[in-house]
Amino acid sequence: MEPPDDKTVRFQINGRSHEGTRGESLLAAIRRHGYEVPSLCYHEAVSPYGACRLCLVEVKRGRRQKLTTSCNYPLQEGIEVFLDTDRVVRHRRTILQLLLAMAPEAEELRSLAAEYGVEDTPFVTDEEHADNACILCGLCNRVCNEVVGAHAIAFAGRGLHKRMESPYDDVAEACIGCGACVFVCPTSCIGIEETEQMRRILKWHRDLPMQKCAACGRPFAPTFQIMHFADKIGVERSHFDRCPDCR
Amino acid sequence: MDDAKLNVILDRHDRDPSALLAILMDIQKEENYLPREDLGRVSERIGVPMSRIYSLATFFSAFSLKPRGKHICTVCMGTACHVRGAPKLVEQIGRDFDVKAGETTADMKLTLETVNCVGACALGPLVILDGEYHGNITPTKLERVMKNLKKEQG
Numbered sequence: 001m002e003p004p005d006d007k008t009v010r011f012q013i014n015g016r017s018h019e020g021t022r023g024e025s026l027l028a029a030i031r032r033h034g035y036e037v038p039s040l041c042y043h044e045a046v047s048p049y050g051a052c053r054l055c056l057v058e059v060k061r062g063r064r065q066k067l068t069t070s071c072n073y074p075l076q077e078g079i080e081v082f083l084d085t086d087r088v089v090r091h092r093r094t095i096l097q098l099l100l101a102m103a104p105e106a107e108e109l110r111s112l113a114a115e116y117g118v119e120d121t122p123f124v125t126d127e128e129h130a131d132n133a134c135i136l137c138g139l140c141n142r143v144c145n146e147v148v149g150a151h152a153i154a155f156a157g158r159g160l161h162k163r164m165e166s167p168y169d170d171v172a173e174a175c176i177g178c179g180a181c182v183f184v185c186p187t188s189c190i191g192i193e194e195t196e197q198m199r200r201i202l203k204w205h206r207d208l209p210m211q212k213c214a215a216c217g218r219p220f221a222p223t224f225q226i227m228h229f230a231d232k233i234g235v236e237r238s239h240f241d242r243c244p245d246c247r
Numbered sequence: 248m249d250d251a252k253l254n255v256i257l258d259r260h261d262r263d264p265s266a267l268l269a270i271l272m273d274i275q276k277e278e279n280y281l282p283r284e285d286l287g288r289v290s291e292r293i294g295v296p297m298s299r300i301y302s303l304a305t306f307f308s309a310f311s312l313k314p315r316g317k318h319i320c321t322v323c324m325g326t327a328c329h330v331r332g333a334p335k336l337v338e339q340i341g342r343d344f345d346v347k348a349g350e351t352t353a354d355m356k357l358t359l360e361t362v363n364c365v366g367a368c369a370l371g372p373l374v375i376l377d378g379e380y381h382g383n384i385t386p387t388k389l390e391r392v393m394k395n396l397k398k399e400q401g
């Protein structure tokens with residue numbers, strides 16, 4: 001093991017000592033040590049946002065012990081973390097009920113709730129959103145901004161009317177069709193369809209022609225995506241005339 | 248908005264992306280709303296993604312993405328005004344001008360808006376017509392305030 005430097009901190013999870021890096025996401029540290037904490041809005045590739053509240057834990061620091069989301073809690077020296085206290089489980093159940101009211105159709109959410117014995121919600125579902133599985137976690141948006149760099153979508157409105165949307169809920173002109181948002185969406189509510197000619201990102205109303213491989217003729221990625229990445233990494237666009245197999 | 252005018256607004260704020268909010272306010276002051284086509288040009292020229300501009304423009308209720316009427320009548324629906332009869336005032340204006348809250352008359356003369364508390368509760372119920380505040384409004388007083396508008400509409 002490497003000698004501890006000033007970036008290494010010691011902390012406890014459920015009474016056992018562990019090491020981590022100062023300032024890293026507490027949730028990431030917990031998981032790296034093999035413990036499980038549920039989450040819907042966290043992905044290690046992007047900045048934490050604290051939207052779903054499911055990653056709740058109790059953190060004791062000095063004499064104070066409090067509930068906190070772990071994804072956006074920066075790891076510190078000497079904290080004691082408790083994962084499944086009664087308080088955590090009770091609050092997590094309520095949060096699941098609230099999320100269910102928001103997206104009653106979301107399969108992934110239903111099954112996670114079931115694990116906590118939550119089958120139903122006492123909260124009222126807004127009819128307008130009843131068929132909408134989006135839980136406003138913002139992951140799609142962060143991935144699109146921070147990883148892809150396309151900035152195609154964002155939150156619109158606020159309060160009850162908040163939604164994740166392409167500008168004017170119209171064709172997302174800036175979307176390159178990479179599908180990263182579809183991949184990270186925890187409730188699979190964005191939707192993607194692919195044919196020989198087209199890739200379609202349903203929620204953002206974006207249709208993109210597919211690039212055919214110059215050698216084998218197989219369509220392999222949306223033309224826009226290829227141009228975007230060629231420009232980003234600074235290679236000739238023609239580098240991507242062929243699919244990875246024929247290159 | 249013509250190009251020269253838009254550029255004047257952008258230059259006034261040094262085309263600074265962090266001045267986006269002020270830029271949107273200036274555009275709305277000129278146009279009465281935020282035309283989609285204008286926002287497209289703002290996005291290109293100050294290098295802020297359209298998604299971000301749309302996000303901001305839909306967040307603040309002071310912005311409108313739809314054309315608004317020549318006159319704007321805002322009825323305060325905060326708790327104090329509400330209990331003192333603000334909903335009745337909205338109804339009254341709606342009836343007299345054939346317009347729903349949040350919408351604009353067919354002849355584009357009047358937009359009727361409601362807000363949740365303007366912070367002048369002691370004056371409630373409160374109606375703001377084209378930036379002018381009218382407090383302690385009763386149905387008769389409201390008629391007087393809206394009289395000129397009614398005439399204009401014919």
Ligand code: SF4
Pocket residue numbers: 140143144148150151152153172174175176177178179180181182201204
């Ligand atoms: S598919 Fe479009 S919206 Fe989704 S991450 Fe890629 S560019 Fe962004």
Ligand code: SF4
Pocket residue numbers: 133134135136137138139140141164184185186187188189190
């Ligand atoms: S579409 Fe999916 S990823 Fe995006 S905010 Fe909604 S639930 Fe989250």
Ligand code: FES
Pocket residue numbers: 038039040041042049050051052053054055056069070071072
């Ligand atoms: S994962 Fe922490 S709040 Fe969603």
